[in-house]
Amino acid sequence: MKTPRRSPQTLRVLEQFIERPGAWRYGYDLSRETGLKSGTLYPLLMRLAKHSLLETKWVVTEDGVPLRHMYRLTAQGLALARTSAKEVRTRLNARRPALSGGAA
Amino acid sequence: MTPGTRPRRIADGLMRFAMRITPADQIDWARAMRSEMNHVEGDWAALRWAISGASALARRAVVRAIFPRDGGRGEFAGKDLIVKEGSLMRKTTLAAAGACIVASLLFFLAPAFRQAFQVSLTQWRDIIHVTSRAGQPDLASLARRAEQQRDPEGLAFVAIHEFDPVDSARRAEEAVHLDPDLTWVYAVVAIRQSEFSESDEWIAQLEKWDPQNALPYLIAAERIDGHEVAYAGAVHKSVPFRMDQRSAVWQDDLAAAFQSAKLDRYLDRLTELERRVLSRYGIDDPYVADLSDSMGYGWRGLPSYAAGDSWSYAQSLVKSGEALEAQGDKKGALEKYGAVTRFANMLGWPDGFFMSSTTQVAYARLAAISLEDGNTVEAGFYSDLAARTGEARRAQFAAFRQPVIGGAVSRWNASVVKTSGLMMLVFSALALICVLSVSAKSLLIGAIRASRAASTILVGSVVGMLLSCAMLYVSYRPYAEMFRSYVRDGDVSRIQDLSDFLAYTRLPIGVHDFGHVSYFVFDFWFGITTLCAIGLMFALYWYFASRPQTSPAI
Numbered sequence: 001m002k003t004p005r006r007s008p009q010t011l012r013v014l015e016q017f018i019e020r021p022g023a024w025r026y027g028y029d030l031s032r033e034t035g036l037k038s039g040t041l042y043p044l045l046m047r048l049a050k051h052s053l054l055e056t057k058w059v060v061t062e063d064g065v066p067l068r069h070m071y072r073l074t075a076q077g078l079a080l081a082r083t084s085a086k087e088v089r090t091r092l093n094a095r096r097p098a099l100s101g102g103a104a
Numbered sequence: 105m106t107p108g109t110r111p112r113r114i115a116d117g118l119m120r121f122a123m124r125i126t127p128a129d130q131i132d133w134a135r136a137m138r139s140e141m142n143h144v145e146g147d148w149a150a151l152r153w154a155i156s157g158a159s160a161l162a163r164r165a166v167v168r169a170i171f172p173r174d175g176g177r178g179e180f181a182g183k184d185l186i187v188k189e190g191s192l193m194r195k196t197t198l199a200a201a202g203a204c205i206v207a208s209l210l211f212f213l214a215p216a217f218r219q220a221f222q223v224s225l226t227q228w229r230d231i232i233h234v235t236s237r238a239g240q241p242d243l244a245s246l247a248r249r250a251e252q253q254r255d256p257e258g259l260a261f262v263a264i265h266e267f268d269p270v271d272s273a274r275r276a277e278e279a280v281h282l283d284p285d286l287t288w289v290y291a292v293v294a295i296r297q298s299e300f301s302e303s304d305e306w307i308a309q310l311e312k313w314d315p316q317n318a319l320p321y322l323i324a325a326e327r328i329d330g331h332e333v334a335y336a337g338a339v340h341k342s343v344p345f346r347m348d349q350r351s352a353v354w355q356d357d358l359a360a361a362f363q364s365a366k367l368d369r370y371l372d373r374l375t376e377l378e379r380r381v382l383s384r385y386g387i388d389d390p391y392v393a394d395l396s397d398s399m400g401y402g403w404r405g406l407p408s409y410a411a412g413d414s415w416s417y418a419q420s421l422v423k424s425g426e427a428l429e430a431q432g433d434k435k436g437a438l439e440k441y442g443a444v445t446r447f448a449n450m451l452g453w454p455d456g457f458f459m460s461s462t463t464q465v466a467y468a469r470l471a472a473i474s475l476e477d478g479n480t481v482e483a484g485f486y487s488d489l490a491a492r493t494g495e496a497r498r499a500q501f502a503a504f505r506q507p508v509i510g511g512a513v514s515r516w517n518a519s520v521v522k523t524s525g526l527m528m529l530v531f532s533a534l535a536l537i538c539v540l541s542v543s544a545k546s547l548l549i550g551a552i553r554a555s556r557a558a559s560t561i562l563v564g565s566v567v568g569m570l571l572s573c574a575m576l577y578v579s580y581r582p583y584a585e586m587f588r589s590y591v592r593d594g595d596v597s598r599i600q601d602l603s604d605f606l607a608y609t610r611l612p613i614g615v616h617d618f619g620h621v622s623y624f625v626f627d628f629w630f631g632i633t634t635l636c637a638i639g640l641m642f643a644l645y646w647y648f649a650s651r652p653q654t655s656p657a658i
Contacts, residue, residue: 027140031153038137039156043164046133056136068143069136 009036011088013044014081017073024057024070045071053077111147115154122158125165134161167195197559201535204566208528211573219389220580224525226391227612231625246385247275256283261381263289264374269297280309287313288370289377294323295407303327318364318450319406322414325357326407347420358417362443367450369405375596382591390587390606406455414451415459418444422465434473441466441473445489453500460497464490514601517579518608524576526613531569538562 012034017025031041048054055074058067073081119138126134137157144150211217243265250258256279263276276293279286290306303323310320328351347355361367381387425440448456448463456463471486541558586602589595615624 026143027136028143028153037156038140038153039158039160042133042137042157043160046130056132066139066142068139069132 009034009040010044011084012036013041013048014073014077014084017071017077018081018085021078022072024059024072026068026070030071048073048077053080109147111151115141115151118151118154118158122161126161127165127168130161130164137161163196167199197563201539201562201566204563204570205535208566208570208573211577214577215388216581216584217573217577219391219584220521220576221525221528222389223391223580223606223609224521224528224576226609227522229610231612231628242387242389242391246381246387247271249385251278254282255384256280256286257377257381258385260286260289260377263293264296272297276306284313286377288373291319291323291370292374292405295326295405314368316365318361318367318447319369321357321361321364322407322410325354325361325413326409328354328357329409329413347416350416354413355417358413361414362417362421362447364450367447371405374405375594379591379594388584388588388591390583390602411451411455411458414447415462418447418459418462418466422462422469425466425469429469429473434477438470438473441470445470448493453496454503457497457500457504460493460500464493464497467493514604515608517583518605518611519613520579521576521609522613524572524579527572528569528576531565531572535562535565535569538565 013030013036016030016033027038027041027045030036030045031038034041036044045054049056049071053074054077055072057070059070061068116138119134119141123131123134123138134157137153141150141153141157144153212221243262246258247262247266249255250262259275259282260279263272263279266272266275272293276289279289287309290310294303294306304327307320307324307327310317310323314320332351421440421444425437425444428434428436428440444459444466445463448459448466451459467486467490471483471490474480474483474486538558538561583602583605586595586598590599590602611621612624612628615621
């Protein structure tokens, strides 16, 4: 069975969500924390939402300011994020001895 | 938080525009991006946010416009997320590539671009065809039409541009038969095709048709030169040069030329004929008109030996004049010197350059005789003409040594056109290979992801193709305009530039003069043959190396 390749940007976003699972996040905050531009971040969020990995809501922050969009991973999204994080860690661990010249 | 500063106003405008083109099912996301922009710290950061977000939305709108939505997929699988990313990437790439290809093809709608493309391929003509005389398909079509319509001017046009001497002679005779006023065409064709056996008869007809013209005599003299050069080569003797070595017939022809009242090269008639035929047959391609041959490059309407023959004969006349002067026959001497100066004036510049030193001597002798006769005004006049001839010679000599600016510009433009045409072909081939590669990968591995390298090369190729098309069009366009104004208005002021340009486009890329074309053709085919031979050797080696070894018979 093939393991799907995930883009580093997707993994970076998922990683941010795992840090505070269950917390609602703003797009601008995610952009700053991941270093992704809006043109990269939002298409990712759109795809996550489309596949029910992400839930969204509009909130009022203060008077006179337009509504703000917030995001949170669904249970399914959280599961995928954790699996992905584990896979990445496993892969990094597997590479480390090779990078350091192999076991002594 | 209302956008107040200019960057924020621009950012807000961008986002509003992006929202307008965003597909309806994604409009919430566009709103989210726009509202989030109000919280971005810093005006320029907000503008960057808007540019990035608006670009992403616009990209999706373009993709959606080209590839209509395929409806919702089933439930999510982890793999599907990645498939979507790859798929969108592939679609964006294909959309961009498709747009570039369509834009490139749109260039072909412009007649000037189609001509430019043909012109850019001319450099391969000498390489693909073994002889340069092969392939005049457009002229052949014109010839058929002219013959069907029994159009004397059309036939004359073809006779002038025809490479094949037999066909050229036949059409010239047919044209003159239909319209005797076209007898001058014999002169043009005889000069271009010096090996004609019909020339003697044609020269006789020309002498009868235009008895005051020196041109038929110069053509006749050149035919004798040609025979003498060929004979000298065959018997390994030097070519006759001194006057006492030249045949009486040659001397008679030159004497007749020097005594003629005019030297008409028929260039005006030729220009008018060309224009009328090009216009009548709707020819808008300068290569069909073959202006590189007829009007400009190396063509001054004179036989190639005319300048040398004139110089040689002028020297003999000056010597005769000096001898007559020594015998006290001033009248006879004046006639000789006068014949030299009159013919030099008919030749003009730069054709008169070769005999200019002799002309100067003739003027000086005329001045000396006038002075001896006490006619100081006439002597001053001749001295002034002698001095002017010397100055003109020096100026012409300097001009010969200087690089020709117009020629250099035409050479550069021709190089750009040839390179652009070549790059168009290379990029097209590369794009085709990439498209096949991307399609094959999509079919083979379920559209997971086209090779990133292939996609990058594809986009690069089609962008390169588009730029090459634009460069080709822009470089050629002024020459198409020159040709059009020549045919439409008879404007010959830029025809030399056009002629130079067309001549240079015949040179293969990397070849700097016409003398090296044959070497280049040899090197090119030698290289191709060598590469094929190496390829064949590798193939044979691979075949024998991979063949299962048979054990020797026991």
